[in-house]
Amino acid sequence: MRSTEDWSRLGGGIITVLAAAAVAVLLVPRLLGVAAGPEADIITALKSTERDGLSLSLPGVEEPLRSQKHHFARITVNVEPGGQRAVAWATLDFDGQLGRTGVSSLGVERVPFVRRGGEWVPETLAAPRLAAVVRALESRRRALEAGDRQTLAGLLAPGLEPATGGGEEELERVMGLQRRRYRAETWLLRLERDEAVATESWRLEGQLPSRPVDEKGQRRFSLIRHEEEFLFSSGLM
Template identity: 85%
Template structure:
């Protein structure tokens, strides 16, 4: 029969074994990532978001852009000279929401990474191009609801700033409504390297002097990349 001293010694050994195992769970993936190089570590990071989910804060937008499910594929990594910055190109299949707006997107994503300490992490967001397109669409929705023509003009690509990109009659009809509410029910997105196509399912509510208004419909937009933003290259309406 074991003495109490033997059991105490055995318990101490067991604690050491468990602590060592926990440390290995944390350290081994990191060590393997370092040994395999930045490409493997960056790919592992992006694929890991599929399990953990994505939640991205967009500048000037209260609600986060959140995924229900998403999938990165065809990932390639270009490490810049110096070995402290890299860019990952991938296709991204995304389903999620921004507030009450449902979002489905498919297309090309470009994710800059930086080396912080010993870990490769996104320089900003894990899906910056998707975030930029969604932000442009949400800022347009808010500007329409607020009747802010200046904000609408600021969302147009260079050369179109002095107009609303066409659709003046439709815009005037929307802005004449009192107690106006403009809601995007769903955005369907297709992202290429330097441009995006968006389809919007919308609902417009408000009040005219003669009657209430409650309408639904669909619109299609084209956007182009302007540095880190996406701007509308066709009509806002």
């Protein structure tokens, strides 16, 4: 039979083993992450958004762009000298909503990462280029609805005028409506490295002196990257 001292030693050994196992549970994933390098951590951070969801805040827009489903693929990571900053290139297949507008996008995403508190996190957003394109489209929609010509002019690439592309008559017609409402029902996007193509399904409501207006249609836009923003390169209408 075991003595009381033997049982005490056995119990102490079991406690030591359990404590060591608990420490391993906490430390091993971190050690593996260090061994794998920042590339693995950054890829994991992007892929985890597919499970957790993606919500992108757009400056000047009350509601965020929210994903219903999305998928990052073909991820490559370039770590900058010093090991505190990196850039991830990936393809992003995205379906989501901005308020009542459905957004579907496919193309190239560039995500700057920084190291904070020992972890790699997006410097701003996990899909900054998608957010920039959607912000430009939403800014255009709001400016048309509000009749804000100054904002419209600011959304154009340098050297273009608001009526570029033969849309002067259409722009003036929209601006001439009373009680104007301009809604984007869907935006279908294709993103390349420095440009984007957007197809908008729209609905325009308003009032002319002689009759009410309620129209639907589609428009196609080209946008180009200008620093961290996207600007319209083929006109607004």
